[in-house]
Each structure stands twice: as structure tokens, then as C-alpha cells.
Amino acid sequence: MPKKETIVVVGAGILGLTSALRIQERADSKTEILIVAREFPSDRSIDYASPWAGAHYRPIPATTPQDIKEHALSRVTYQLLKQEAAVEPAAGIIFLDGFDYLQTPSDAYVELRGGYAEIDGFRLLEKAELPEGSVWGAKYRTWCLNSPVYCAHLLRKFVLKGGKTKRHRLNSIEEAFSMASDINTVVNCSGFGFGDPNVFTTRGQTCLVSNPCDRTITQQNSDGSWSFVIPRPLHGGTIVGGTKEPNDWTSEVSLETRDVILQRVATMFPQILNAEGKFDVVEDIVGRRPTRRGGLRLEVEWVGEADASRKIVHAYGAGGRGYELSWGVAKEVVELVYGDKTSKMKSSL
Ligand SMILES: Cc1cc2nc3c(=O)[nH]c(=O)nc-3n(C[C@H](O)[C@H](O)[C@H](O)COP(=O)(O)OP(=O)(O)OC[C@H]3O[C@@H](n4cnc5c(N)ncnc54)[C@H](O)[C@@H]3O)c2cc1C
Numbered sequence: 064m065p066k067k068e069t070i071v072v073v074g075a076g077i078l079g080l081t082s083a084l085r086i087q088e089r090a091d092s093k094t095e096i097l098i099v100a101r102e103f104p105s106d107r108s109i110d111y112a113s114p115w116a117g118a119h120y121r122p123i124p125a126t127t128p129q130d131i132k133e134h135a136l137s138r139v140t141y142q143l144l145k146q147e148a149a150v151e152p153a154a155g156i157i158f159l160d161g162f163d164y165l166q167t168p169s170d171a172y173v174e175l176r177g178g179y180a181e182i183d184g185f186r187l188l189e190k191a192e193l194p195e196g197s198v199w200g201a202k203y204r205t206w207c208l209n210s211p212v213y214c215a216h217l218l219r220k221f222v223l224k225g226g227k228t229k230r231h232r233l234n235s236i237e238e239a240f241s242m243a244s245d246i247n248t249v250v251n252c253s254g255f256g257f258g259d260p261n262v263f264t265t266r267g268q269t270c271l272v273s274n275p276c277d278r279t280i281t282q283q284n285s286d287g288s289w290s291f292v293i294p295r296p297l298h299g300g301t302i303v304g305g306t307k308e309p310n311d312w313t314s315e316v317s318l319e320t321r322d323v324i325l326q327r328v329a330t331m332f333p334q335i336l337n338a339e340g341k342f343d344v345v346e347d348i349v350g351r352r353p354t355r356r357g358g359l360r361l362e363v364e365w366v367g368e369a370d371a372s373r374k375i376v377h378a379y380g381a382g383g384r385g386y387e388l389s390w391g392v393a394k395e396v397v398e399l400v401y402g403d404k405t406s407k408m409k410s411s412l
Contacts, residue, residue, distance in 0.1 A: 067093040069243040070400065073233060074252035075100035076113035077210075077385045078378050080217040081393035082250055087224055089397050098221070099242055101232040104214035109314050112254055113214050115267065115350030117293035117302045118386040119207035119279045120144075121161065122179045124171035129358040133384065136391025138181070143390040144206045155212035157296045160184070161205035164197035164331070165283040172199055179203065194331060196285060207279055209299040210386065233257075236375060237366065248400055250376045254353035256360065262380055265352040266311040268320050269304035273343040274335050276301040282331050290327040292335060300345055301335065303328050307383065309354065316347040355380025361392060363399050376400055 070090065072083040075098050087096050102111040120141060125134040148156040165172060179185050179201060188200030222228065233239055236257045239249040256262050276294045283289055293302040305324060325342050328335065337343055359380050365371040376399045378392050 067245065068248075069095045069097050069246050070248045070250070071239045071242050071246055072096065072098045072250045072252060073100065073236065073239050074098070074254060074379075075103045075214075075218065075228070076111060076252065076254055077116075077214060077217075077389045078254075078381060078392055079250075079252035080104075080214060080221065081389045082252055082378060082396040083221050083226060084217060084224075085390075085393040085397045086250070086400055087221065087226055089401060095225075095227060095243075096221075097227045097229060097242060099229045099231050099233065099239055101230070103228065103230065104211065104218050109349060109351055110255070112350050112352055112385065114211045115269075115348050116210045116386055117207065117269075117279075117291070117295075117304070118210045118213075119161065119293045120205045120387050121163065121279070121281050122182050122185075122203065124169075124175065124179065126171045133358070133388060136388040136395075137384070139391035139394055140387055140389055141182075141206065144208070148206065151216075153297075154216045155209035155295075155297045155299070156206055157208075157294075158204055158206050159278055159294070161203050161279040161281070162188075163199075163201045163281050163283075164188075164194055165199040166196050166285045167283065167287070168199040194282070197282065205279055207293050207296065208386065209295040209297050212295075212297055212299065240373060247372070248374045248376065250378060250396055250400065252378050252396075254379055254381075256353075256355075256377070256379045259355070259360070259380070261356040261360075263310050263354055263356070264312060265354045265382060266306060266308040266313060267304070267348075267350045267352055267383070268306045268308075268317060268324070269302050269348045269350075270321055270324060270342070271295075271300050271345040271348060272303055272335075273300045273345050274337055276332075276335050280332055282327075284327065288327075290324070290331050292328060292332060302348075303335075303342065307352075312351075314349060316349055321347055352383045353380055353385075354382035358382075359388065359392070361395055361399075374400070 183204040
């Protein structure tokens with residue numbers, strides 16, 4: 064049977080991989096799905112965010128329309144990962160207890176609007192359960208995953224189901240239409256987009272340690288900074304973090320920052336330290352979260368000089384929540400690719 068169409072997914076990060084898999088499920092046998100990317104799982108580049116993520120899920124109170132939308136996307140991901148963790152141990156996903164400790168919580172936390180309440184096993188912590196300095200805390204069941212292992216797993220699934228890949232650095236999103244002769248749809252999962260003025264980086268410095276950990280903990284410190292521990296399943300160690308630095312393009316590791324990160328987590332959760340009271344540092348991590356003012360861009364753009372008959376589905380700018388939103392985003396990408404949703408230009412979420 065002759066091939067009729069190729070759908071190109073630009074990007075092999077978490078959004079490109081999940082979107083490509085969902086499109087593959089929906090496509091007929093005459094459609095080829097091609098991932099075009101500069102980097103693929105197992106590559107290491109500061110501009111390729113996915114391998115650097117913790118990664119875990121942490122509910123947040125949903126007060127703005129964007130938060131509410133993201134909350135819905137994250138619920139889709141939560142349910143999907145629950146199923147996946149049960150049947151695919153090699154995917155590198157586990158469910159475990161998550162703890163939040165906040166020193167200066169906003170009203171949204173105190174009034175607990177949206178977000179948390181629907182999460183499995185959620186309960187507010189008693190005062191006696193809070194570490195010194197924290198005034199608000201919660202416990203819930205969450206997932207965490209080993210991001211490099213998980214991305215490699217998704218790519219393997221895609222290729223085994225007949226998906227194609229091509230390593231190529233595109234100069235523009237329009238160039239993706241030239242990757243084959245029969246392309247009418249391109250999905251833009253390039254992380255930072257192509258020249259979008261609303262996109263910026265949020266630098267993240269963390270530390271991978273081999274000290275084991277049986278929970279995720281996220282603490283908001285009194286100066287507004289965050290401390291966290293996120294185990295990486297399948298003997299991947301534990302991510303200890305970390306910074307969130309908007310518009311900071313520094314690629315070098317700051318040893319001073321590393322000391323602050325480790326010291327704060329040692330105070331927050333001394334049980335993680337080894338018999339000598341130390342961390343066993345494996346490596347320092349610096350990554351760039353592809354962040355977008357106004358939130359993730361998830362919409363269709365029609366292009367083409369004569370008749371605007373070619374479709375670009377944009378799905379980029381997930382900031383610090385790419386994994387959390389991924390399967391929800393992929394579901395919406397499929398709806399946009401196949402036209403189930405109104406295809407109009409509008410400003411993101
Ligand atoms: C330290 C740190 C911790 C994090 N922790 C978490 C967490 O706990 N939970 C969570 O949900 N998220 C977390 N994140 C955020 C998460 O990593 C990102 O949101 C996510 O990886 C973004 O995925 P993406 O697919 O959009 O982009 P990326 O992973 O950056 O992938 C972009 C893809 O597009 C390709 N590409 C880009 N430009 C071009 C071009 N010109 N031509 C061809 N290909 C191109 C790249 O090669 C790559 O394949 C963390 C991030 C960092 C840095």
C-alpha cells in the first residue's frame with residue numbers, strides 16, 4: 064500500500080516523545096510518523112531539558128486559568144503513569160509518598176484552592192509533623208521517574224512500532240516541511256520554539272547523589288528558594304535540588320550554589336546522609352527549563368504562501384512542568400493534529 068502522508072514531530076524531549084506515541088496510536092497504516100531532532104535520549108546538552116529533570120509530580124493550588132488548565136493536563140499524566148508504573152517496571156516510574164513543607168505559604172495554599180485535594184492519599188500535616196520553620200505541610204502519593212531511562216524507553220517504544228527518526232538541526236519550523244515530499248502537518252515540540260519572543264530560560268542547578276531516598280520532599284524556604292529530593296528509580300540515585308533562575312544562561316556549575324543546595328537538604332532531611340553524615344555526589348547538573356510567558360503554547364497555526372493549507376501544532380514552553388503535563392499535552396496535540404479541536408490562532412493555554 065503506498066504511503067500517503069508523513070507527520071513530522073520536531074523534538075525528542077518528553078513532549079515530542081509522548082506526542083509522537085499518541086499520534087502513532089491514532090494514525091492509519093498509510094501515515095508515517097517521523098521525529099526530527101537535534102538531540103535524542105542519551106544525548107547530553109544543556110539546551111535539551113528532558114534528561115536533566117528530577118522528575119516528579121507536585122500538585123499546586125490552581126487559582127489562575129493557566130493553573131487550572133495545567134492541573135487538568137497533569138491529572139491525565141498522573142493517571143497514565145499510574146497504569147504504566149503497574150505494568151512496565153522497565154519504564155523507570157514509581158509511586159511513593161511526597162511531602163511538602165512551606166515556610167511562607169501563599170493564601171492559595173492555606174485556603175487550599177484546587178490542586179491538592181484530588182491527589183491519592185492527600186492529607187494536611189499536623190504542626191508536630193512539620194520541620195522547624197515550616198508552617199504548612201502536606202503528604203500525598205506521587206510519582207517520580209528516572210528521566211533519561213524513561214525517555215529512552217519511550218523512544219524505543221516509538222521505533223518498535225514503526226516510528227522513524229532523523230537527527231537534524233532545523234533552522235526554522237517551516238524547514239520541517241522539507242523533510243519529506245508528503246508533509247502537511249508538523250508538530251513543534253522544540254522546547255524553546257523558534258524565535259518566540261515570549262520564551263525564556265529558567266536555569267536549574269541540581270546535584271545527583273548516590274544516597275538512597277524513599278520519598279520526595281519539596282520545601283519552600285523563608286527566602287522563597289526551594290529545596291527538594293527526588294529519587295531516581297532503577298538505581299539512578301537521588302536528585303537533590305535546586306535552583307530556579309529565570310533568564311540566567313550560565314552554563315557552568317556554581318560550587319557555591321552546590322554547597323548551599325546540599326547544606327539546606329542535609330538540614331531538611333538528615334536521614335539521606337551516609338554513615339559519615341555526607342552526600343555521595345555523582346555529578347552536578349545544570350539544565351535550562353524552556354519557559355514561556357503566558358504558559359505553554361498549545362495551539363494550531365496554519366501556514367503556506369498560497370492557501371495556508373499546512374498545519375503546525377505548537378507544543379512548547381512547558382517550563383518546569385514538562386513531565387507533569389506530558390500525557391495531557393500529548394492528548395491535546397492529537398486532537399489538534401486530527402482537527403477535533405477548533406484550529407485557530409489564540410494565545411496559548
Ligand atoms: C533541573 C531541572 C529539573 C526539572 N524537574 C522537573 C520535574 O520534576 N518535573 C517536571 O515535570 N519537569 C521538570 N523539569 C522540566 C522539564 O525537564 C522540561 O519541562 C521538559 O524537559 C521540556 O521538554 P520538551 O520536550 O518541551 O523540551 P526538551 O526536552 O528541551 O526537548 C526539545 C527537543 O527539541 C529539539 N530541538 C530544539 N531545537 C531544535 C532545532 N532547531 N532543530 C531540531 N531539533 C530541535 C531538541 O533537540 C530536543 O530533542 C526540570 C528541568 C530541569 C532543568
